[in-house]
Amino acid sequence: MPELPEVEVVKRSLKKKILNSIIKKVQIKDHKLRYKVEKEIGNKLAGKKIKSIKRRSKFLIFEIDESYLMLVHLGMTGKFFFIDQNKEKFKTSFYYLLNYQKDQKHNRVIFFLNKNRKLIYNDVRKFGFIKLYELNRTTSISHLNNLGPEPLEKKWNFKYFKTYIANRKRNIKNILMDQKFVSGLGNIYVNEILFLSGVRPSRVVKKLKNIEIERIIKYSKIILKGSIKLGGSTIKDFSSENGKKGVYQQYFKIYGRKDKKCSNIDCNNSVIKTSISNRATFFCKRCQK
Template sequence: MPELPEIEIVKQSLYKNIKFKKIKKIIVKNRNLRFKLASNFKNILNNKKIVNISRFSKYIIINLENSYFCIFHLGMSGTIHIVKKNNKNLITNVSFYNSPLIPKKHNHIEFFFNNLKVIYNDPRRFGFFKIFSSQRKLFNYFNRYGPEPFDKKFNINYLKKKLKGKSKNIKNYLLDQKFVSGIGNIYANEILFFCKINPSLESKKLSLENYKKLIYYSKYILISAIKKGGSTIKNFTNTNGKLGSFQKNFNVYQRENLKCLIKNCCGIIKKKKISNRSTFYCNMCQK
């Protein structure tokens, strides 16, 4: 479900609600995720204070007081719910990226804090948790990933080096986390629209001007999405029960057969499959 902007919103909400709090109790209801939950998961996290919460790419990073790190990925359908205690009753309308009600099925893990609990829910089980015993091991794991678009390393020389002579299309590169991390299918489509680059274009055919646009617009789109609270496709709400609104700004994603929104462009948004992922583009601006 989520790409970098949505994970950033989740991170901000967790940061606000559970940083410096101690995990009082953990209930594991279903260990089956993309990777089976580690057998020592509860032991390592239970009764530990959370020292920091951060994000890299589409991962949330939880830094524990015992210098362990717990990271998780939401896959396609993972959601986080924060349930606050209000007198005797639980309020259920504080949730991230899901309906205001706590889902009944697929709640895999519950983390209890003093006045609230955090639920990890994931119907499709593409998400996962991992634990690292030191920062070095955590960095080592993230080493496999390319820079985020915001990273200084994501510059013209880097693009040149990586894309020179490559026949793979540019959209697949944007989705390739080893090339650049944090971009998913929605934002890859939107970024290429702003760059006026056809998603099927072989990467070796990109011009210097294209490189500059890719660097500029990948930052621009992700930041705009974060400012709007992320994209909300299925009535998902964020931290305060509010809907993210970036989906109202989609130019191509899910706009098949509609008119291009660029003034004076008479193009139509087309849909095609690239590597089995839906791809949307304007047949005029992105020739």
């Protein structure tokens, strides 16, 4: 599943390609995504301009004219393809070979734009979704209402962290992946953050030392900024707006390194893989306490 850096790169890519475009019509090829795509979406969006594209946590937020807000979540395999006026196809999401026949099988929603361009939402496993809201009713969007601060925001600080975890008995990995506590982090980056912070994923949060909390906050910001700069990462090879493959996965210190030597130069231990809440979890028993 794409996490904050990957969705941020998609947002930036889409802003370059479709901001201020007019939606001419919408073709729904498959209504059955995670939530059923509204049949009237085409009538509601036809003739309207895409005024802004934002990101909140792992959600993409499109402001359409002064009428609607379109909320998109990419799920596990959701991605956008852009086709320009010369019918050239661009990747803005995961890295896949551009194969029209193969891709067409999983095209779910097509937005026809002015100047003979198209934006295609493609989703193999159909865990993503597209929802439309009236702009004056956006305060009722449940997907956004309960999100915690983002790791790159100033609100994600020691005081907030310390107050939130007081007397809680949950482990640190689970709480970092709880979008109500901090929004945008997922399994890959949490593994990386905890390794660099020297904290074992199974540690109970109320037992964390102040210095460990400070390290978690520090490395959250460093890792996410680094990943965004490098174009995002994913096991499926993320692709940024210019078609370059995301390369942050080449810098993984712990994720996916089961039985390999620990990345720390002075450690000879091997990386251990376990499961926490049914999610693959990697750690070094010497370097993470």
